[in-house]
Amino acid sequence: MHNLRNLDIEDLRALCRKEKEPSYRAAQIADWLYRKDARDFSDLKNLPAGFLDKLRSNFSVSSLAPAKDLRSKDGSRKFLFKTNDGHFLETVFIPSRSRGTVCLSTQLGCKMKCVFCASGKGPFIRNLSVAELLDQLSLARRSAGKPVTNVVFMGMGEPLDNVHNLFKAIRIIHAPWGYNLGSRRITVSTFGFTPGLRQFVKEKNIPPVRLSLSLHSPDPVKREKLMPAARHFSLDDIFPLLRKYHELGKREITLEYLTIAGVNDSDSDAEGVARIARFLKAKVNLIPFNAVEKCKYHPPSVDEMEKFSRGLETRGVRTTIRRSAGSDIHAACGQLRLKG
Numbered sequence: 001m002h003n004l005r006n007l008d009i010e011d012l013r014a015l016c017r018k019e020k021e022p023s024y025r026a027a028q029i030a031d032w033l034y035r036k037d038a039r040d041f042s043d044l045k046n047l048p049a050g051f052l053d054k055l056r057s058n059f060s061v062s063s064l065a066p067a068k069d070l071r072s073k074d075g076s077r078k079f080l081f082k083t084n085d086g087h088f089l090e091t092v093f094i095p096s097r098s099r100g101t102v103c104l105s106t107q108l109g110c111k112m113k114c115v116f117c118a119s120g121k122g123p124f125i126r127n128l129s130v131a132e133l134l135d136q137l138s139l140a141r142r143s144a145g146k147p148v149t150n151v152v153f154m155g156m157g158e159p160l161d162n163v164h165n166l167f168k169a170i171r172i173i174h175a176p177w178g179y180n181l182g183s184r185r186i187t188v189s190t191f192g193f194t195p196g197l198r199q200f201v202k203e204k205n206i207p208p209v210r211l212s213l214s215l216h217s218p219d220p221v222k223r224e225k226l227m228p229a230a231r232h233f234s235l236d237d238i239f240p241l242l243r244k245y246h247e248l249g250k251r252e253i254t255l256e257y258l259t260i261a262g263v264n265d266s267d268s269d270a271e272g273v274a275r276i277a278r279f280l281k282a283k284v285n286l287i288p289f290n291a292v293e294k295c296k297y298h299p300p301s302v303d304e305m306e307k308f309s310r311g312l313e314t315r316g317v318r319t320t321i322r323r324s325a326g327s328d329i330h331a332a333c334g335q336l337r338l339k340g
């Protein structure tokens with residue numbers, strides 16, 4: 001059965017025309033779905049009963065059901081959701097004084113199989129639908145009982161390996177009739193999947209959202225050890241696309257750098273990262289590695305993180321050490337998986 005959250009305002013208007021309903025009904029449905037986080041047809045209060053019956057027989061409203069809700073000491077929440085076909089995915093809500101950030105998964109599993117990441121350890125099952133992308137946001141907002149101010153596509157999966165659904169979800173998240181979030185508050189994080197990155201850079205119908213590349217090593221050989229699928233997607237192809245996105249007047253690029261003790265945190269690594277960041281006019285987010293089952297790597301100490309950060313800053317690169325939210329509930333970067 002189709003899910004209503006797969007529809008944008010144009011699709012909803014077309015549906016209303018087909019059912020001989022006035023077009024303002026489309027805005028009413030969008031309001032219930034995207035602003036009021038409706039879970040069921042009984043939540044759609046101001047629609048005529050006959051129209052509701054037709055919708056009920058052709059569509060569903062929810063594509064995910066809450067299965068588990070874990071709370072971290074730092075206030076982060078990790079939600080395990082069950083899809084209508086019986087799979088599980090994870091979504092993280094990270095509150096701070098001025099923000100509520102939701103980290104969305106884009107696929108069930110991930111084909112990229114990065115060695116430090118729990119998401120890549122299981123099988124790849126399928127892409128998430130637009131409804132499943134948006135339902136994570138609605139359910140996280142309802143469950144957390146707090147506004148969502150920022151959305152990052154940084155959970156399980158490679159977002160640019162699911163571009164069709166990603167683009168539509170971004171449009172709905174940004175639209176005034178949708179979740180109404182500014183483009184600066186939406187971030188897509190890619191492993192460097194060049195086929196999807198090419199489409200992303202040339203796509204005219206999405207707002208200029210933030211883009212970040214998971215770099216993790218400036219050295220292609222070392223990077224391929226950490227991210228085996230990277231051997232198919234050369235940094236020499238990725239960098240011009242990132243430059244182009246930046247130059248098209250879109251947004252500053254961010255380089256995400258998972259810092260692993262003794263693996264990618266030497267001074268020569270800092271030199272390599274700084275060279276790339278200057279070329280891309282990018283800033284760098286350093287993320288301490290989080291322990292993952294059956295993974296031989298270790299997190300750096302606070303001193304090691306700071307030393308690496310100084311190594312970048314003295315080379316003229318704007319650098320932030322990101323606090324790793326939710327590591328005690330396995331909700332931090334690289335810790336999301338198909339089961340709770």
Ligand code: SF4
Binds near residue numbers: 111113155
């Ligand atoms: S780090 Fe990202 S791209 Fe790599 S396996 Fe995990 S989810 Fe996939």
